[in-house]
Amino acid sequence: MNLTVAEENYIKSIYKLEEGAEAVTTTGLAYELDTKPASVTDMAKKLKEKKLIDYEKYQGINLTAEGKKAALHIIRRHRLWECFLVDKLAFSWEEVHELAEELEHVRSEKLIIRLSDFLGNPTIDPHGDPIPDAQGKLGKQRAQISLDQARTKRLEVTAVSDKSAALLEFLNAKGIRLGTQLEVIERYEFDNSIEIKIRNQPAFTISEQVSKNIMVRPL
Amino acid sequence: MNLTVAEENYIKSIYKLEEGAEAVTTTGLAYELDTKPASVTDMAKKLKEKKLIDYEKYQGINLTAEGKKAALHIIRRHRLWECFLVDKLAFSWEEVHELAEELEHVRSEKLIIRLSDFLGNPTIDPHGDPIPDAQGKLGKQRAQISLDQARTKRLEVTAVSDKSAALLEFLNAKGIRLGTQLEVIERYEFDNSIEIKIRNQPAFTISEQVSKNIMVRPL
DNA sequence: TAAAATGTTTAGATTTGTCTAACTTTTATT
DNA sequence: AATAAAAGTTAGACAAATCTAAACATTTTA
Numbered sequence: 498m499n500l501t502v503a504e505e506n507y508i509k510s511i512y513k514l515e516e517g518a519e520a521v522t523t524t525g526l527a528y529e530l531d532t533k534p535a536s537v538t539d540m541a542k543k544l545k546e547k548k549l550i551d552y553e554k555y556q557g558i559n560l561t562a563e564g565k566k567a568a569l570h571i572i573r574r575h576r577l578w579e580c581f582l583v584d585k586l587a588f589s590w591e592e593v594h595e596l597a598e599e600l601e602h603v604r605s606e607k608l609i610i611r612l613s614d615f616l617g618n619p620t621i622d623p624h625g626d627p628i629p630d631a632q633g634k635l636g637k638q639r640a641q642i643s644l645d646q647a648r649t650k651r652l653e654v655t656a657v658s659d660k661s662a663a664l665l666e667f668l669n670a671k672g673i674r675l676g677t678q679l680e681v682i683e684r685y686e687f688d689n690s691i692e693i694k695i696r697n698q699p700a701f702t703i704s705e706q707v708s709k710n711i712m713v714r715p716l
Numbered sequence: 717m718n719l720t721v722a723e724e725n726y727i728k729s730i731y732k733l734e735e736g737a738e739a740v741t742t743t744g745l746a747y748e749l750d751t752k753p754a755s756v757t758d759m760a761k762k763l764k765e766k767k768l769i770d771y772e773k774y775q776g777i778n779l780t781a782e783g784k785k786a787a788l789h790i791i792r793r794h795r796l797w798e799c800f801l802v803d804k805l806a807f808s809w810e811e812v813h814e815l816a817e818e819l820e821h822v823r824s825e826k827l828i829i830r831l832s833d834f835l836g837n838p839t840i841d842p843h844g845d846p847i848p849d850a851q852g853k854l855g856k857q858r859a860q861i862s863l864d865q866a867r868t869k870r871l872e873v874t875a876v877s878d879k880s881a882a883l884l885e886f887l888n889a890k891g892i893r894l895g896t897q898l899e900v901i902e903r904y905e906f907d908n909s910i911e912i913k914i915r916n917q918p919a920f921t922i923s924e925q926v927s928k929n930i931m932v933r934p935l
Numbered sequence: 936t937a938a939a940a941t942g943t944t945t946a947g948a949t950t951t952g953t954c955t956a957a958c959t960t961t962t963a964t965t
Numbered sequence: 966a967a968t969a970a971a972a973g974t975t976a977g978a979c980a981a982a983t984c985t986a987a988a989c990a991t992t993t994t995a
Contacts, residue, residue, distance in 0.1 A: 501981075503981080503983090522942080522943090523942070523943055523944085524941090524943080532984090533983080533984065534943065535944070535945080535983085535985080536982070536983055536984070538943065538944055538945085539944095539981095539982075539983080540982080540983095543981090543982095554943080554944070555942085555943060555989095555990060555991070582827075585834055586827070586834055587830065588830070596822070596824055599822045599824075600819070600822055603815070603818045605815055605818075608801075608815055611805040611807070612805060615805055720951075720952090722951080722953095741972075742974085743971090743972060743973080751952090751953075751954090752953080752955085753972075753974085754953085754954070754955080754956095754973085754975080755952070755954075756973090757973065757974055757975080758951095758953080758974095758975095759952080762951090762952095773960085773974070774959090774960060774961065774972085774973060774974080
């Protein structure tokens with residue numbers, strides 16, 4: 498299956514939205530891809546033709562098995578390049594998403610296998626997301642929960658679900674990275690903000706916007 | 717200056733043909749890019765508009781100073797990726813050209829600077845070609861001469877000018893790589909073939925086709 | 936349940952890069 | 966120098982990916 502860059506981006510975004518359990522709507526996908534609903538409808542017809550998605554007029558979009566497999570291969574490439582950029586070229590986690598968006602479209606099975614070997618076949622990327630293997634299989638993911646939903650006091654950061662430079666820079670500034678251990682001091686119901694503390698540093702408060710995107714596991 | 721992938725490929729090919737001292741003709745460029753003369757004429761108008769080439773109807777194509785600078789940056793990216801593929805991912809020299817053709821179009825100054833650092837700021841690529849620096853400057857190139865024109869008996873291979881997998885695989889098979897020391901045993905005028913010997917191995921004959929593409933320096 | 940609001944699709948246009956076929960200019964040949 | 970051949974250009978078409986504006990379908994809400 499030979500996909501264009503645009504097709505690959507659609508497949509990846511559909512996969513992402515499907516994971517979030519929402520039905521994939523024309524508008525939602527347009528928003529995700531920063532394009533217009535009309536463009537999504539056009540592309541949906543093409544991807545249906547290629548049997549990568551199930552699509553009926555007005556009925557939303559879903560990946561077929563084949564589409565899912567394609568998505569996992571693209572995601573594998575993306576996450577391996579992110580590892581390369583952080584581990585080998587010393588980029589910080591907020592810089593790599595954009596670059597990996599471009600590198601991921603270089604299609605060579607051999608390149609990706611060698612890159613993975615070179616990196617020591619990593620299983621998670623710099624944001625804590627799991628890397629599919631060469632067959633497109635995702636290792637069973639540790640049960641993750643977002644910080645705003647966690648109900649224990651002591652937690653460890655396992656991933657970040659929003660990869661925007663803005664959020665990641667904020668987390669850098671606060672000293673929050675993968676593996677950081679947190680203690681929840683207080684939850685404020687009126688705005689769902691949370692007061693947290695890292696080690697012996699002074700406590701600080703983060704908004705629901707932020708805590709929703711921090712994935713944690715209980716300690 | 718923001719170039720499309722197609723524009724970058726044109727600029728790179730024009731640079732290559734200009735180096736070969738030939739005037740860059742519509743047909744020659746079409747052949748180099750595996751496209752049609754009509755397409756070249758179309759693109760020439762665009763590149764002239766962007767002031768990257770000098771072009772007048774029927775008068776051939778030449779890079780402007782700005783065009784040359786752009787070309788050198790693209791070539792820098794290409795050659796650095798080739799180094800990465802060979803040095804870090806253990807690809808052989810005949811495999812990397814194609815992959816680098818894709819990787820070179822990821823435009824990020826920072827990425828390329830870091831990649832270069834990571835590789836130890838190499839100055840020649842796996843085919844013996846010099847790598848332009850971050851300012852687009854080419855280190856003064858060692859005077860190179862092709863094997864078919866060399867007139868001394870003992871020579872060292874410094875570069876290969878044709879990067880096709882076919883030629884490079886042939887050279888692999890014969891044990892010819894960068895740095896290989898050769899002795900010319902005989903030159904046959906009727907077909908310009910050359911009999912050469914490596915170390916203590918048996919002599920063998922190569923065609924003019926091949927010897928034209930092996931760059932050497934006298935020992 | 937009918938009207939309004941929201942969401943989706945279609946139709947037609949645009950941009951980029953390409954092509955073929957016809958035409959023009961330049962170069963080579965007699 | 967006239968003409969033939971080669972090289973280069975133009976015109977018009979096409980595919981991919983996008984857009985706007987208008988039409989259509991579904992969902993919400995009053």
